[in-house]
Amino acid sequence: MKNRLAKRNSKVSSFYVMELLRLAKQLEAQGVDVIHMEIGEPDFPTPSTIINAGIKHLQSGEVKYTPAAGLPELQNKISSFYLKRYGVSIDQRRIFVTPGASGAFLLAFAVSLNPNEEVLMADPCYPCNSNFATLFGGNTKSIPVDASTHYQLTAEQIKKHWSSTAKGALIASPSNPTGTLIPPEELKKAINAVNDLEGCFYSDEIYHGLVYDQTAQTALMYSDNVFIINSFSKYFGMTGWRIGWLIVPNDFIEATEKLAQNIYIATSTQAQYAALAAFDEDTLSELEDRRLQFAARRDFLYENLLRLGFEIPIKPDGAFYIYANCKKFTDDSHQFALDFLAKEGVAITPGIDFGKYEAHHMLRFSYTTSLDKMTVAMKRLERFIQQR
Ligand SMILES: Cc1ncc(COP(=O)(O)O)c(C=O)c1O
Numbered sequence: 001m002k003n004r005l006a007k008r009n010s011k012v013s014s015f016y017v018m019e020l021l022r023l024a025k026q027l028e029a030q031g032v033d034v035i036h037m038e039i040g041e042p043d044f045p046t047p048s049t050i051i052n053a054g055i056k057h058l059q060s061g062e063v064k065y066t067p068a069a070g071l072p073e074l075q076n077k078i079s080s081f082y083l084k085r086y087g088v089s090i091d092q093r094r095i096f097v098t099p100g101a102s103g104a105f106l107l108a109f110a111v112s113l114n115p116n117e118e119v120l121m122a123d124p125c126y127p128c129n130s131n132f133a134t135l136f137g138g139n140t141k142s143i144p145v146d147a148s149t150h151y152q153l154t155a156e157q158i159k160k161h162w163s164s165t166a167k168g169a170l171i172a173s174p175s176n177p178t179g180t181l182i183p184p185e186e187l188k189k190a191i192n193a194v195n196d197l198e199g200c201f202y203s204d205e206i207y208h209g210l211v212y213d214q215t216a217q218t219a220l221m222y223s224d225n226v227f228i229i230n231s232f233s234k235y236f237g238m239t240g241w242r243i244g245w246l247i248v249p250n251d252f253i254e255a256t257e258k259l260a261q262n263i264y265i266a267t268s269t270q271a272q273y274a275a276l277a278a279f280d281e282d283t284l285s286e287l288e289d290r291r292l293q294f295a296a297r298r299d300f301l302y303e304n305l306l307r308l309g310f311e312i313p314i315k316p317d318g319a320f321y322i323y324a325n326c327k328k329f330t331d332d333s334h335q336f337a338l339d340f341l342a343k344e345g346v347a348i349t350p351g352i353d354f355g356k357y358e359a360h361h362m363l364r365f366s367y368t369t370s371l372d373k374m375t376v377a378m379k380r381l382e383r384f385i386q387q388r
Contacts, residue, residue, distance in 0.1 A: 011134045013127055017349045020337060024347045035377045036369060038347040040176065041239040042320070043368050044290050046274075049283045050238065054274030063269050068260040070097025070245070071272045077279050078245055088220045093253055096246045096260055097267045097275075101206045101231035104246035105132045106263065108227045111248070111256045112200045113138040117167035119202070122153050123355035124323065124362070126176040129204065138167070144357035147313035151178040151323075155189035159197070168200030169193075173216065174207040177354045177364040178323040179298075179316025181216055188222045201226045206244070209235030209287065211318040212295040225249045232271075234319075235287060236278045241271040294320055297367040297374065304378045305365065308385060320367050323351075327361040329385055337363060343387075344380035 017038050024034045045051075057063070069075065075092040082088050098104040105128070113119065115137030121130060123142035130140040143161055145151045158169050171190060173182040182190070194201040203219035203226055219226040231244030248256050260266075277283055301322055302315055311325035330336045334350040341347050351362030367374065 008134060008137070012131045015127070016334060016353050020341055020347050020349070023338070023341055027341070027345055032345045034341075034345045034347060035373050035380075036347050037365050037367070037374070037377060038349045039366055039368050040321075041368060042234065042237050042290070043370070044237050046237045046241070047278075047283045047286045049277045049280055049286070050236070050274045053277035054241075054270050057273035058270050066097075066266045066269050066272055068096075068266055069093070069257055070095070070267060071276070074272050074276055077276060081279050082218070082220065086218045086221055088218065090220065090224075090247060091250070094247050094250065096248065096256055097272055098244050098246050098260070099242045099264060099267050100233055101204065101229050101244040102128065102132075103242070103264065103267070104229040104231070104244050105129060105202075105204075106135070107246050107256060107259055108202055108229060108248070109133055109136045109138060110259050110263070111252055112227070113167055116165055118163065118165045119167060120153065120158055120161055120169040122151065122171070122175070123357040124151065124175075124177055124351065124359070125170075125172060125354060126204070127353060127355075129170060129172070139165075141166070142355055142357075144355075146358075149186070150180040150182060150314060151175055152180065152182040152186065153190060154186060155193035158190055158193045162197055162199070166197070166199060168202055170202040170204065171219075172204035172206070174211060174316070174318025176207065176319055177321050177349070177351075177362075178314075179207075179319040179321045180314055181211065181214065181317050184217045187217060187219060191219055191222045191226060195223060195225055202229065203227065204229045206231045206234055207319040210291060210294060210320060212291070212298060213317050216318065220247065227252075232275050232278060235291075236275070236283075237287070237290070238271070238275065238278070241268065241274060243267055243271040243275050294367065297371055298322070300371055301365060301367050301374060301378075304374075304381075308378070308382055310363075322365045322367070323354075324363055324365060325358070325361050326363050329388060331360055333360055333363050340381070340384050344384045346377045346380050 075095045079092040122145040228247035232238040337350045349364040351359035
C-alpha cells in the first residue's frame, strides 16, 4: 500500500526513554523493584486544595465550555501572580489558558511560525519543542551549548546563527535536561538581540517555582514583546490535569484567540476551576515545602554523582534534573542506561533524547523520587560502576 503518512512524520523524533520505560515495566511485571529516575513529573500528588476545588466544581454539574482564552477569573489570578511574584503587570487579555505548556507551544508556534522559518534552540533541550516547530512546517536550528553559558543560548550565539529564514529563539530556563538557569543579564541581552532582529522570543518558564538558590526571572521583566510558555504541571503538581498558559505580545492577542477557538475550543473546564485554588496561600505554602524537599534531593544527588565520578560542571539550580557526564565510564550513555536498568533496576534517561551535542556522554537523572529510594539507587549505581 502506498505510504499515506504525512511527510512531516519522518521529521518528528521519538523518545528513547520510552524503550527504557517499556523494559522497566517488563522488569516490574517480573517482580523487580525498579527505581524510576527517568520521569519528568513530580512524585507528589496534586495539592488537596486544588483537588477539592476541582471536585467542588464537578459536583456543580456546570462543566461546560469556557471562553477559548480561559476563565476570566483564572486569567486574572495568573496576572496577579505575575505582579506579586515578579512585579510585572500584564493585561489579562494577553493570557491564554492552554492544555499544558504543550498546548501553549502549539498555539505559540501556530500563531507565529510560517513554513520553512527557523527557531533557534539550545542543544540539549526538551525535544518536543523542536517537534512542535516541525508540525507547523518550521525548522529548528539546534545550537550546541555547554556549561560555559549555563547550557543556555547567548545573545552572541543568537546573532551569529540568525539567518534570513530565522523567525525566533527559544530559551528554557530552568532548562530540561540541565536544570540550569540563564543569568538575568544574559536573558535581557538575548531578548534584546531577538527584538533587534525583529524576531519572536519564546520563553519556556515551566520550571519556574522549582528554583533553589536564587529566584528565576521571567522574560516579561525585560520586555512585553515575548511569548511566555508556562504550566500548572510541574511546580503546581498538576501534570495529568493538562493545564498551562501562554502569554503573547499585544499584537498577537486576536489571532491567538481565533486559533485557540479552532484548535481546542477551550482548556478542560474542571482543570481550570481546580487551578483557581493553585494561587491560594495554603497551596503556595505546601508547594514551598515541596520545593525545599526538591532542593534537599538535588543536593543529595549532586554530591553522590560527583563522588561516583560523574562530571557536573555546573550545579543545577532548578527543575528536578541533573545532566551528568559519564565519559569516565562509557562512550555510549544509551547503552549504559539500558544496562543499568537491566542489571540494577534503575531507570535514567540517555542524552540522545535531548539532542546530539555530547549526547553519548550524557545521562539525565530525575530527582522525582524520595531520598530513601535515591539512596538505594546510588548504592546500585556504585555497584554497577564497580562491576564494569
Ligand atoms: C521544558 C518543558 N517544556 C514543556 C513541557 C510540557 O509540559 P506540560 O505540557 O505538561 O505542561 C515539559 C514537560 O516535561 C518540559 O520539560
